[in-house]
Amino acid sequence: MPQDFEALDKEYIVNVYSRLDAVIDHGKGSVLYDVNGKEYIDLSAGIAVNIFGVCDDQWKNAVIAQLNTLSHISNVFYTEPQILLAKKLCEKTGMKKVFFSNSGAETNECAIKTARKYSHDKYGDGRYTIITLKNSFHGRTLATLAACGQDELHEDFGPFPQGFVYADPDDFDSVKKLAEENNVCAIMMEMVQGEGGVHPLDKEFVSQVADYAHAHDILIIVDEVQTGNGRTGALYAYMNYGIQPDIVTTAKAIGGGLPFAATMFADSCQHTLTSHSHGSTFGGNPICAAGAISIIDRIDETLLKDVREKGAYIKQELESCKNVESVSGMGLMIGVTLKKDLATVVNGCIDAGVLVLTANGLLRLLPPLNIPWDVLKKGIAVIKDVIDA
Numbered sequence: 001m002p003q004d005f006e007a008l009d010k011e012y013i014v015n016v017y018s019r020l021d022a023v024i025d026h027g028k029g030s031v032l033y034d035v036n037g038k039e040y041i042d043l044s045a046g047i048a049v050n051i052f053g054v055c056d057d058q059w060k061n062a063v064i065a066q067l068n069t070l071s072h073i074s075n076v077f078y079t080e081p082q083i084l085l086a087k088k089l090c091e092k093t094g095m096k097k098v099f100f101s102n103s104g105a106e107t108n109e110c111a112i113k114t115a116r117k118y119s120h121d122k123y124g125d126g127r128y129t130i131i132t133l134k135n136s137f138h139g140r141t142l143a144t145l146a147a148c149g150q151d152e153l154h155e156d157f158g159p160f161p162q163g164f165v166y167a168d169p170d171d172f173d174s175v176k177k178l179a180e181e182n183n184v185c186a187i188m189m190e191m192v193q194g195e196g197g198v199h200p201l202d203k204e205f206v207s208q209v210a211d212y213a214h215a216h217d218i219l220i221i222v223d224e225v226q227t228g229n230g231r232t233g234a235l236y237a238y239m240n241y242g243i244q245p246d247i248v249t250t251a252k253a254i255g256g257g258l259p260f261a262a263t264m265f266a267d268s269c270q271h272t273l274t275s276h277s278h279g280s281t282f283g284g285n286p287i288c289a290a291g292a293i294s295i296i297d298r299i300d301e302t303l304l305k306d307v308r309e310k311g312a313y314i315k316q317e318l319e320s321c322k323n324v325e326s327v328s329g330m331g332l333m334i335g336v337t338l339k340k341d342l343a344t345v346v347n348g349c350i351d352a353g354v355l356v357l358t359a360n361g362l363l364r365l366l367p368p369l370n371i372p373w374d375v376l377k378k379g380i381a382v383i384k385d386v387i388d389a
């Protein structure tokens with residue numbers, strides 16, 4: 001990479017990211033190019049954002065058409081794209097109402113506020129604790145950081161909002177104990193823990209937690225920021241678990257590359273947020289909403305089947321590597337535990353022209369869902385060579 005980009009980035013941009021050694025310039029679908037013209041197969045999709053790759057024509061056309069019609073207006077007025085999108089989301093999920101915002105952290109913040117207000121409206125003060133799971137990740141605002149079940153994220157920014165306790169994933173007794181010891185209003189989980197290491201929750205655990213929560217009027221919040229919109233082979237990952245959450249949060253892929261998020265509410269709490277109790281300047285922005293409609297319209301059973309088949313293919317291929325300990329995940333959300341140094345493999349893949357990610361000590365793959373089979377096969381062959389080199 002030309003030295004000046006790295007130096008300028010380090011000089012002028014806050015150094016919170018451990019950037020990989022490529023200055024990405026342009027691309028189409030699952031193939032990207034850096035400023036030197038080097039080609040990469042993208043198995044990272046902007047961390048589960050670029051569901052149909054970069055600069056996808058259908059999404060781009062929807063965005064451009066809206067950009068030429070109405071770019072922004074405040075939420076003081078009605079706009080068609082957000083109304084149509086909310087209706088579609090409710091029809092596809094059975095949820096009853098939607099609140100639009102701009103990021104994963106914000107959609108989770110909205111879920112947290114709603115759970116607390118739901119409980120406050122019904123039971124008065126004090127019933128505000130939310131159980132989350134160890135190793136979970138829910139965002140970087142103060143409340144969503146507090147919600148993350150990772151001690152290292154709680155070191156520098158205190159004091160945090162109170163009222164978060166952390167249970168062991170896949171251990172129902174741990175959830176039940178915390179629910180009995182605290183005044184709990186909600187349990188919040190990712191069905192597949194992403195940043196925490198691509199760990200799909202156990203089905204029996206999830207259904208026990210959902211039954212317990214339902215019996216005690218504790219809301220179930222499912223964080224689908226990373227898992228949502230087809231990534232796990234279902235429209236939303238909770239659909240693979242046969243539960244009905246009270247609140248579902250989605251971001252990343254629903255925006256297709258623009259900042260967009262939605263918090264969806266089931267019957268139980270569809271009326272909790274009342275006039276002026278929440279809001280957002282950009283939430284439901286017409287351009288982002290028009291793009292999101294084009295994304296949601298394309299997530300059908302044909303695509304989902306393809307996602308499941310591609311996921312199974314990747315798992316099978318990588319499990320055959322001598323330096324792979326295990327492969328975890330669901331659909332096209334894949335984690336690889338290596339017997340080899342992770343940084344060596346990641347840098348080796350980038351050098352060899354394949355973009356990959358990491359998650360809590362694992363190699364993580366999140367390809368665009370429509371990556372062509374031949375491109376995927378080429379990318380996986382490169383990764384296998386790098387892993388076993």
Ligand SMILES: Cc1ncc(COP(=O)(O)O)c(C=O)c1O
Pocket residue numbers: 102103104105106108137138139140190194195223224225226227251252
């Ligand atoms: C499960 C989950 N929740 C929330 C977030 C936060 O999303 P954002 O970075 O858009 O605020 C992320 C981001 O990686 C995530 O994976």
